[in-house]
Amino acid sequence: xxxxxxKWLGILGLWAFVGFVLSTEVYFNxxxxxxxxxxxxxxxxxxxxxxxWAIMAPLVLWLRVxxxxxxxxxxxxVSFHLVVSLALMMAYYLGRIALLLLLExxxxxxxxxxxxxxxxxxxxxxxxxxxxxxxAGYSLELYRRFKNEEVKAAQLESRLxxxxxxxxxxxxxxxxxxxxxxxxxxxxxxGRNDDAVTxxxxxxxxxxxxxxxxxxxxxxxxxxxxxxxxxxxIQKVRFADRLTVxxxxxxxxxxxxxxxxxxxxxxxNAIIHGIAPQTKPGTVELIGRVMGGRIQVxxxxxxxxxxxxxxxxxxxxxxxxxxxTRERLSKRYGPECEFAVxxxxxxxxSVWIAFPFKS
Numbered sequence: 530x531x532x533x534x535x536k537w538l539g540i541l542g543l544w545a546f547v548g549f550v551l552s553t554e555v556y557f558n559x560x561x562x563x564x565x566x567x568x569x570x571x572x573x574x575x576x577x578x579x580x581x582w583a584i585m586a587p588l589v590l591w592l593r594v595x596x597x598x599x600x601x602x603x604x605x606x607v608s609f610h611l612v613v614s615l616a617l618m619m620a621y622y623l624g625r626i627a628l629l630l631l632l633e634x635x636x637x638x639x640x641x642x643x644x645x646x647x648x649x650x651x652x653x654x655x656x657x658x659x660x661x662x663x664x665a666g667y668s669l670e671l672y673r674r675f676k677n678e679e680v681k682a683a684q685l686e687s688r689l690x691x692x693x694x695x696x697x698x699x700x701x702x703x704x705x706x707x708x709x710x711x712x713x714x715x716x717x718x719x720g721r722n723d724d725a726v727t728x729x730x731x732x733x734x735x736x737x738x739x740x741x742x743x744x745x746x747x748x749x750x751x752x753x754x755x756x757x758x759x760x761x762x763i764q765k766v767r768f769a770d771r772l773t774v775x776x777x778x779x780x781x782x783x784x785x786x787x788x789x790x791x792x793x794x795x796x797x798n799a800i801i802h803g804i805a806p807q808t809k810p811g812t813v814e815l816i817g818r819v820m821g822g823r824i825q826v827x828x829x830x831x832x833x834x835x836x837x838x839x840x841x842x843x844x845x846x847x848x849x850x851x852x853x854t855r856e857r858l859s860k861r862y863g864p865e866c867e868f869a870v871x872x873x874x875x876x877x878x879s880v881w882i883a884f885p886f887k888s
Contacts, residue, residue, distance in 0.1 A: 540583075548572070548579035551654075581621060582658050589662040598667075614659035621655055706736070708801065712767045728766045735759045750817055750824070751783040753792055757815070760793055764800050771810045772800065778817040784888045785817075785824040788857055795828040795854060795880050803832025803878055824886045829879040834872045851880070858884060 552572040559566040592613065598606040627637060709732050716725040738756060754776065761774045774796075796813060804811035816827040851870065858866040862884045872878040 544579050544583040545576075547582070547658075548576035551575035551578060578621075578655075582655075582662070585617065585659075586662050589659055590666045593663055593666045610659070610663060614656040617659055618653065618655040706732075708797065709763055712763070716767065724766050728763055731759065731763045731766070735763065745789050747786045748789045749783065750778065750785045750787055750826070753787060753789075754778065754783070754815075756790075757792055757796055760796065768800070768804065772804055773810065773812045774815070775812060776815045776817075778815065779819060781819045782817040782824060782826075785819065786887045787824065787826070787884075788861060791854065791857070791882075792826065792828060795851075798851060798880075799828055799830035799832065799878065803830035803834070806833050819886050822886055823883045825881070825883045827879060827881045829877060831877040834874050834876045834878055836872070836874065854880075854882075858882065 549572075552568065552575040555575055556566065556568050556571045559571065592610070596602075596606050596609045598610070631637065709728070713725050713728050713732075716722075716728060735756070738759060761772075765772055765774075792815065796815070799813045804813065811830060811832050813828070813830045816825075816829070818825050855868050858868055866884040867882065869881045870878070871881070
């Protein structure tokens with residue numbers, strides 16, 4: 530069902546309910562003096578009454594806009610709408626009396642006598658309906674304003690988060706660039722000029738790929754892994770046979786959308802702080818899977834490890850990778866994200882992340 534159709538059905542249902550309430554109230558009042566009264570006959574008149582007010586509602590809403598109950602005009606507005614509501618009530622009441630007399634006797638000779646004798650307090654309900662429609666108009670206006678402010682607040686929060694995420698991401702790019710340039714300097718000092726040239730060429734390709742994705746907040750895990758492959762090629766120039774990188778990514782997980790440059794700092798941490806300090810060869814493993822509607826990614830290494838809560842931990846003291854990644858995930862996914870670090874001296878390190886899967 531389309532939204533406009535649902536809206537009109539809702540309005541129709543509202544006025545049908547008003548007609549039913551009126552019919553029920555008048556029917557039981559008449560039953561006190563007339564046992565033979567028919568609910569159907571009462572309903573005809575009262576639904577006609579509800580129909581009239583349904584037709585009059587747009588006029589009342591228009592008058593609300595033209596003569597608002599606003600500050601500085603409140604007294605005039607109340608007086609104006611009070612007079613109009615009473616005038617509409619009297620017009621409906623007198624019109625109905627005239628119509629009944631014409632249908633029953635074809636004459637209006639006793640019009641004022643009948644009008645005077647037939648007026649009861651419940652006829653004031655027509656004036657009350659005027660004010661009810663007026664109140665509904667103000668309620669809808671306040672609701673629209675609230676929703677607009679809510680949307681604006683959500684948009685502002687989204688823009689602030691995007692700005693913060695962009696700033697966090699931009700911290701990472703110069704971070705790995707600095708480390709790579711440092712590696713090139715080490716190669717030059719060691720006289721490994723061919724390796725330095727190869728590293729520069731690979732760095733150029735990596736930067737070109739990074740620039741292509743610089744405006745993108747999310748990429749697929751497949752795209753992130755292509756970036757990781759380029760980055761690992763650079764690191765292998767420095768570490769040669771000392772570094773092995775393995776990947777175990779489920780095909781479904783490759784289509785998951787993740788924050789851009791999410792895994793690179795984790796892989797860099799594993800290499801720089803896990804593998805580099807030790808003399809023996811080391812392995813970095815990337816694992817990705819989809820379970821229970823969530824994408825789970827793990828970056829683990831068999832390096833020197835550390836004590837996660839220690840203030841002397843170099844990964845916390847020097848690097849920005851773990852803290853930056855944790856903050857980015859927290860801002861983007863909030864409590865729906867899980868981030869865990871497991872490590873121990875000589876036992877390697879594992880960084881495990883899980884957040885909602887989106888393809």
